[in-house]
Amino acid sequence: MLSVKKNIPNPLKILLIIGFGYFFWLMLKITFEYIPLKTDVSFLMIKQTEVGQRPEYLYFFYIHVYTSIFVLLSGFLAILRKDFGLKSFHKNAGKIYIFLILFLAAPSGIYMGIFANGGVYSKISFVILGGFWWYSTFKAYQLARHKNFKEHKQWMWRSFALTVSAITLRMWKVIIVYLFHPNPMDVYQIIAWMGWIPNIILIEYLITKKYI
Template identity: 55%
Template structure:
């Protein structure tokens, strides 16, 4: 039974991830070619026109997020890790570089101008700081040959990366069930997008440490 479950879980996980990754691709395609009044940007025209760097950093965040989402997903494959360690290392380096230098800083910047008021801004800024911190710590731990802490911090990093998907998941659920006002929705999903993810991974890491 346990063996069948261990074989089934990766398949289920892959199917779920693939569905939402395709959703993210479709969302990203809305921003190709670059425009200043498409999709989400339609409600950010004040920032687009009054803050010169907003549009550039927004697109850096949107485009880089797709790469780190896919790269991060491959990093937890035991098959790749055991059979192709060089691929694991190289993709991992790419993942770290993109988050530390592109995705997290741009996320921090656009988080300052997030919809939903002060509490939404605090959430997205906090998310970006934690994302940067966990990713960098994961990298530094593997440089120091501490595999256990490297894995722990990279799991935290990827669960924060995955918030790009869970945020949209919660948005669909809440709109379907409750039809909240747009501003209320932003305030809720700003926190739901990443805090449950992080709590789950912390519980997992705690349980692993007790074994």
């Protein structure tokens, strides 16, 4: 459901695969921290108020964490469609990607966004991110059903740009902390927006230039 109009040079293909593989492994390591189910590790250590006062929070959290890794993988496999010679993966990977986002990853992400660290600005950002993630994926699904594959691809790229915010927000966090050493809550307010807005701007630029 995702493809680019111009062929990607082989060296760039290799770099993209290696780059994604590296960041996917990092995300997988984060996921492994919560297997078996734990409530006092990593991110959950700073969410003990929600863990203690809102029993449903952990359900949404685990749903989001466990499904997001498969969303990343299925989305990337869908991108491999033509340029990487894996066209057979496209349709099935796309179905998995859409199902996981619409029914599990995005709704749980929106719920978690309501309780995000960093105050009201972070909460607004993560709720908008989750809502637009759901909408862009649903829009792509609708367009595919109506055989409008050109716009379908564009909306799927928008959706995947939001999907990889799981990676880019962590990249921005490392950069910002290394360069400026800000207060932890200030970091959350910054990366809440930086994690996905630059991604969307880049995708809109590529769409405008007809690269995708």
